[in-house]
Amino acid sequence: MVVTEYDVLAEVYEWLISDAKLPPAEFAASYDDVLSLLPPNARVLDCSCGTGQLAVGLAGRGIEVVATDASEAMVRRTAELSEEYEASVRAVRANWEELPDHFEDDTFDMVFCVGNSLHHAAGATGRGAALESMSRLLRPGGRLVITSRTWELVRARGSRLDIWDRLVRRNGRDAVVAYRWEIAPQWEDEHHIEIAIAQVDATGPVLVRSELLSCWPYRHEVLEADLHRVGLRTEASTFDPEAENYTVVASKV
The missing domain is CATH 3.40.50.150 (Vaccinia Virus protein VP39)
Known part of the structure; x- marks a missing residue:
């Protein structure tokens, strides 16, 4: 788990x-x-x-x-x-x-x-x-x-990767946000969402923070x-x- x-x-x-x-x-x-x-x-x-x-x-x-x-x-x-x-x-x-x-x-x-x-x-x-x-x-x-x-909508779309279509600016930094959905076969099964935030620096470096989370829809x-x-x-x-x-x-x- x-x-x-x-x-x-x-x-x-x-x-x-x-x-x-x-x-x-x-x-x-x-x-x-x-x-x-x-x-x-x-x-x-x-x-x-x-x-x-x-x-x-x-x-x-x-x-x-x-x-x-x-x-x-x-x-x-x-x-x-x-x-x-x-x-x-x-x-x-x-x-x-x-x-x-x-x-x-x-x-x-x-x-x-x-x-x-x-x-x-x-x-x-x-x-x-x-x-x-x-x-x-x-x-x-x-x-x-x-x-x-x-969750009826989320499950209907199945496992997938969602990448936001715009940069998000916070604290003077831009980031790309992505959600990776692991949709389990049954409603009562453990599902997973991995959320990643990729901060983009103007000079080139990209700092990625991500976490895999459990969920039960x-x-x-x-x-x-x-x-x-x-x-x-x-x-x-x-x-x-x-x-x-x-x-x-x-x-x-």
Whole structure:
């Protein structure tokens, strides 16, 4: 089994974030609709926080934010970003199953699990455990916000190499981004994504950082059933079988 760490990609992850969501304030603004549902003095968990753009953006609005990630490198980068923006974010290294070890049940008004992260949970059992942990941390009436790839589309395209058709500029450097998909025969099998970021220097050298990641895809209706199983009721979903990604908002019954 390939261990999903993101320790290599953490150093260059900004090349994978869209221009529109790179500024923390803009990342947070993309969730204005659900953030408007928060009560005063809300507590929010950004689970699988990545490099911290969302967490820092939320903290910039005066929201009490905790950010967690299974990758130590991602947690470090989140802490660095919060320091850069002078935002108050508590960053904790923890995978989904470890969340109840760090926080009491019914602690948060909203939990975010965005950035297409849930597919890294190991199969139906791992995904169920992850959702159960996040549900436990929500207060009654609290909401879980999940973004997901449309895996029905991903699997239909089969194993392949996708190379972005434009250079991405970050920190004064250009890079080419490539995704190599290893699509397994069955839905429940372990799949792999290798992500490579090739930084191109004007003088000629190319610096490549890549990481092979494990993933376990799921159908949209399976995710809906999983949410229901852990006591969450879907309030809204942008699922479209022809769209690349979708968002689900589910409330704790």
